[in-house]
Amino acid sequence: MEESEVRRTIDTVWRMEAGRIVAAIAGIVRDVGQAEEVAQDALVAALEQWPRDGVPANPGAWLTTVGKRRAVDLVRRRQTGERVVEAIGRDLDEQITVDFDAAVEDRIEDDLLRLIFVACHPVLSPIARAALTLRLVGGLSTGEIARAFLTTESTVGQRITRAKQALADAGVPFEVPGPAERAERLGSVLEVVYLIFNEGYAATAGDDWMRPALCQEALRLARQLQGLMPGEPEVHGLAALLEIQASRLRARTGPDGEPILLNDQDRTRWDRLLIRRGLAALDRAATEHPGPYTLQAEIAACHARAHAPEETDWERIAALYAELARLVPSPVVELNRAVAVAQARGPAAGLEAARALSDEPALARYHLLPSVLGDLLAKLGRHDEARREFERAAALTGNARERELLLGRAAACADPPASTPPAGV
Known part of the structure; x- marks a missing residue:
């Protein structure tokens, strides 16, 4: 195999296995920053060998084997002579083989779950959690x-470094939280x-x-x-939502x-x-009291089941948004409900709901x-008002493609306008 092909293989394996490798190492060193450094050492060894x-x-x-052995060496250097380190070393020699038995696989899956919970710890800002999780x-x-x-x-490097330091300073343990904290x-x-996912689905800028x-x-x-949390309905609800939304990616541009x-x-x-x-994940999420991701997945499923726009059950979508708003009150949810109301009961009803926000x-x-206001006003034939709203929307968005779309709709307000509300993309 040529060196360039080997490097491509290494890149692919790393992308697929990085989380499990870092998690396995973190299970030994109990520090995500050090775990990543040791994992990178193992990657360098692969590039060399x-x-x-x-x-x-x-x-x-x-x-994983190389990384865990180096992790044990690191712990030994840090705590020379302690019995616990010797025990870790013996355990590693006994349990880690290139073939990996089922028990070791189970332990690594447990470590991966711990790593995800640590990387997404609430002590970090959402954007820091996202960067650290992706890394x-x-x-x-x-x-x-x-x-x-x-x-x-x-900027990303600094954000990740600060995130790892914040976890260390807060003394965040490398563990899945107990039942009281888990929700x-x-x-x-x-x-x-x-x-x-949302940043990829509708980019905020660029x-x-x-x-x-x-x-x-x-x-x-x-x-x-x-796979890690099969008993959590909202995990399946989120997966259902993302699978269904991702099914439309090719058709969205x-x-x-x-x-x-x-x-x-x-x-x-x-x-x-997809x-x-x-829909299969949505079935697994079914519960008497669905959470916010499951409700959003139900909304996405209404669109997925409609083979043509006119087959969409907008009344059900409006009802689902109303239930979602009761569960997690949000003006953004109410705005989406206004769009659904407009589709189900006419633009005047939707405009009234949107204007209330x-x-x-x-x-x-x-x-x-x-x-949304621009679209509903245009449907009601109030084109001057609609143009002003579209121009205001264009000035507020940071995404160039969306700005072009909105300015185009503003320019078209003198002619019969497009009929699809932007909030339903």
Whole structure:
């Protein structure tokens, strides 16, 4: 195998196995910062040895074995002579083989779950949690994370360094929280995965409307959580939501990257396999009292089940948004409910619901509020008012593609306008 092919193999293995490798090492050193450094040492060893000796039969196991042995060496140097270190060393020699038996696999899966809970700890800001999770669990480089969030490598590097230091300063233990804390902490974990997906699905800034690579990373994390926490309905609810939303990615942009709104999408381009996976996950999420991600997945499923826009059950969607608003009160949820009301009962009813949100401080600079108002006003034939709202929305968005779309709708207000509300994309 040529050296360039070996390096590509290493990159692929690292992307797939980084989380499990770092988690296994962190289970020994009990510090995520040191665990990442040791894992990087194992990666360097692979870069040195595999081009010469060939790629091992189980490359992930090889990296984990090397990393864990180096971790034990690190602990031995740190605590020379202590019996606990000798015990760890004996345990490692007995339990780690290149083949990895089922018991060792189970322990690594446990460590991975611990790593996810640590990386998503509430002591960190949401963006810091997202960066650290993509780095430790997703195996992304600092440069890849920087490109995903449209910032510099130095900024991302500093953010990750500060996040690891904050975890160390707070004395965050390397463990899954007990039952009393788990619900709150699980909410933090799911929020991070949701944030990563949303930033990919509708980018807040930049020249591209979507960043599909971020969506794929979030989907991979959600699937991992399903395997690690099969008894948590909201884990399946989030996975269902992301699978169904991701099914539309190919249909959401045109040949030149221009946005295509929901009702204008070619539904034959929706990925039916992802829809089936999402609906299956939704079945697993079923509970008497569904959580916010499960409710959003139910809304997404209403769209997925409609083979044409006119088949969409907008009354059910409006009811689901009303239930979601009761569970997690939010003006953004109410705005989406207004869109559903407009579709189900006419633009005048939707406009009344949307206008009731005009004084909400949280929506003062949220571009989708004037965007929705513009669409509903245009449908009612009030084109001058609609144009002003579209122009206001265009001034508020940070995404270039979305700005072009909104300015185009503003310019078209003198003619029969498009009929799809931007909030339903």
